[in-house]
Amino acid sequence: MKKCLVHNQIFVAVMGSLKQHHVVIVGAGVTGLQSAWMLVQRGVKVTVLEKQDGAGGVWKKFANDGSCVQVPEPAYRLPPVERVLTAHSSKQEVLHELENTVDLLRDAGADVVLGAIVEKVNDSSQSVVVEYLQAGRRGVLTADHVIFCVGGLQEPRKISYPGESVFKGTMVYGVGGEPDKVDVRGKHVLILGLGSYAVENGRECLYRGAEHVTFLARSRTRMVTDLGAHLLFRGQKPAIEVAHNMLSEAYERCSVTDVMPPEIQEFKLKKDYVSLYCTGEFRALQNPTTDAFFVGHALGKMNTVMGEVAEVLADGVKTTSGQKINASVVIKCLGFEGPQALLQSLVNVTHMHSPIMIKERVWFFPCDSLAKISPKEVQAADEKVLTDMLKTPQSGSNLAKVHTEIFCYFQERPEELRKLLQSGQLPYTEIGQLSNLTLAAGHVATTQESPVLAKTVQECRRQVFLDMRHWTLSECLQLNHASWRAICERMTGNEEELPYIWEHLKSQFEMLDEQAGESKTQLQLQVQCTAKCQ
Numbered sequence: 001m002k003k004c005l006v007h008n009q010i011f012v013a014v015m016g017s018l019k020q021h022h023v024v025i026v027g028a029g030v031t032g033l034q035s036a037w038m039l040v041q042r043g044v045k046v047t048v049l050e051k052q053d054g055a056g057g058v059w060k061k062f063a064n065d066g067s068c069v070q071v072p073e074p075a076y077r078l079p080p081v082e083r084v085l086t087a088h089s090s091k092q093e094v095l096h097e098l099e100n101t102v103d104l105l106r107d108a109g110a111d112v113v114l115g116a117i118v119e120k121v122n123d124s125s126q127s128v129v130v131e132y133l134q135a136g137r138r139g140v141l142t143a144d145h146v147i148f149c150v151g152g153l154q155e156p157r158k159i160s161y162p163g164e165s166v167f168k169g170t171m172v173y174g175v176g177g178e179p180d181k182v183d184v185r186g187k188h189v190l191i192l193g194l195g196s197y198a199v200e201n202g203r204e205c206l207y208r209g210a211e212h213v214t215f216l217a218r219s220r221t222r223m224v225t226d227l228g229a230h231l232l233f234r235g236q237k238p239a240i241e242v243a244h245n246m247l248s249e250a251y252e253r254c255s256v257t258d259v260m261p262p263e264i265q266e267f268k269l270k271k272d273y274v275s276l277y278c279t280g281e282f283r284a285l286q287n288p289t290t291d292a293f294f295v296g297h298a299l300g301k302m303n304t305v306m307g308e309v310a311e312v313l314a315d316g317v318k319t320t321s322g323q324k325i326n327a328s329v330v331i332k333c334l335g336f337e338g339p340q341a342l343l344q345s346l347v348n349v350t351h352m353h354s355p356i357m358i359k360e361r362v363w364f365f366p367c368d369s370l371a372k373i374s375p376k377e378v379q380a381a382d383e384k385v386l387t388d389m390l391k392t393p394q395s396g397s398n399l400a401k402v403h404t405e406i407f408c409y410f411q412e413r414p415e416e417l418r419k420l421l422q423s424g425q426l427p428y429t430e431i432g433q434l435s436n437l438t439l440a441a442g443h444v445a446t447t448q449e450s451p452v453l454a455k456t457v458q459e460c461r462r463q464v465f466l467d468m469r470h471w472t473l474s475e476c477l478q479l480n481h482a483s484w485r486a487i488c489e490r491m492t493g494n495e496e497e498l499p500y501i502w503e504h505l506k507s508q509f510e511m512l513d514e515q516a517g518e519s520k521t522q523l524q525l526q527v528q529c530t531a532k533c534q
């Protein structure tokens with residue numbers, strides 16, 4: 001008992017004040033840099049270790065030339081936040097901004113070590129020891145905490161299909177610039193998959209002159225339109241309702257009803273939100289956000305086939321249902337391996353406490369590629385947890401903000417953290433298997449005993465919603481109309497090729513703006529937004 005008391009006293013002395021802390025952050029992507037920025041602002045000594053030779057994470061490693069931010073941009077603000085907002089920033093803009101953040105971090109006294117691969121982490125009650133390899137030399141850092149910000153997309157999933165060797169066309173993976181090297185002009189392109197990368201590749205192929213794009217997908221993905229995402233990210237009930245009502249309309253008006261997920265059909269009939277999230281598996285708000293998918297289908301330049309590859313032929317593929325799809329270019333967009341293997345071997349444990357704690361001194365800030373949620377899990381979920389899940393903006397920098405706040409709170413209150421970890425209230429999940437639901441359950445359990453923390457997290461989320469008001473919904477509609485025209489222009493050469501389908505929402509959006517107290521007279525539209533489309 002005495003020993004324990006002495007130990008606790010030391011613990012409090014070492015950890016009570018954030019300013020005396022040294023935190024090692026593994027990963028210089030959006031999450032790691034956002035957290036590093038917030039910690040440095042609070043006087044924490046920060047070392048960022050990044051295995052690539054530059055900052056940017058997945059944007060540096062896996063983005064293609066035409067990659068751009070999909071979600072409404074204010075929800076994807078990167079540190080520091082003073083930049084001018086544009087819509088759908090390009091890969092180059094995102095990387096430029098993250099590199100800029102590294103300079104600012106260094107100016108503020110943080111160490112950002114590039115080309116440093118973290119190989120082992122050993123923790124004790126006193127400290128954590130991080131071993132890394134840089135340019136063939138071993139380095140060791142002793143710190144108070146390590147936070148893994150290693151992302152959810154470690155490596156593209158690689159699959160080979162029977163008959164690939166007889167294919168006479170070009171077959172590539174849809175990441176890391178591979179598809180940029182393929183001349184698709186005038187060709188039929190087959191894209192395997194229907195996630196964000198698949199949709200992005202389909203869009204870019206049409207922009208680069210492909211004749212037609214077919215998606216071959218194992219399951220129906222719930223696509224979100226650009227405007228729908230703006231509404232969802234507002235976090236206000238009336239706006240969220242309009243977003244949901246737009247779901248089926250987008251599929252119907254753009255001739256994509258044959259691949260409309262069943263829950264959307266059901267929602268249209270019942271207007272029941274639980275059924276929307278209880279039919280079929282889903283990953284909450286992490287769905288591909290795209291107008292190009294709808295425009296491409298409406299123009300007859302895209303189609304989607306449900307099924308799987310059974311065999312690759314010389315001039316296309318045969319699906320498991322026997323359908324033949326002709327193509328001279330095949331692009332594989334088959335998802336990514338998650339971080340579980342990496343983290344489990346680095347820290348030598350298999351499970352973590354949701355949302356972000358592996359051990360007292362070892363944390364993991366998850367970002368994307370969260371596990372799917374089954375209807376059974378949703379039905380069994382606590383009402384509070386469901387509400388929390390549906391109102392949390394998911395994009396990278398926002399999650400990182402909330403998680404850094406939680407981290408800071410507990411560093412100043414180590415006893416509270418220990419009590420929470422021992423209480424058994426936090427969901428205990430395999431590392432890499434967090435879903436939005438277990439994440440939300442973790443958020444609820446973490447904050448429910450502490451009004452101060454609950455308020456901090458709420459304030460952080462409120463700020464995100466305030467950021468979202470950079471444009472009124474009426475302005476979003478105008479931006480979207482311009483973007484819709486630009487998509488048509490890039491796909492067909494004629495911006496008027498397809499009538500805009502959301503004109504009728506104008507008065508509804510004005511009403512929503514009025515209700516939310518947003519009635520800007522001066523439009524803040526930026527010229528480059530009109531030219532950008534995704």
Ligand SMILES: Cc1cc2nc3c(=O)[nH]c(=O)nc-3n(C[C@H](O)[C@H](O)[C@H](O)COP(=O)(O)OP(=O)(O)OC[C@H]3O[C@@H](n4cnc5c(N)ncnc54)[C@H](O)[C@@H]3O)c2cc1C
Nearest residue numbers: 027029030031051057058067070071118150151367395396
């Ligand atoms: C083209 C593209 C568009 C996207 N659009 C959106 C969007 O619109 N909205 C959205 O929410 N998300 C989007 N994403 C998803 C994106 O993954 C996240 O938004 C976010 O960038 C992830 O950041 P992260 O820092 O968590 O992970 P990552 O970017 O994966 O960064 C992790 C870093 O950790 C490093 N690392 C890993 N292991 C080690 C180790 N052992 N030692 C040292 N360093 C290590 C990696 O090298 C990497 O740099 C997009 C991604 C891409 C590529």
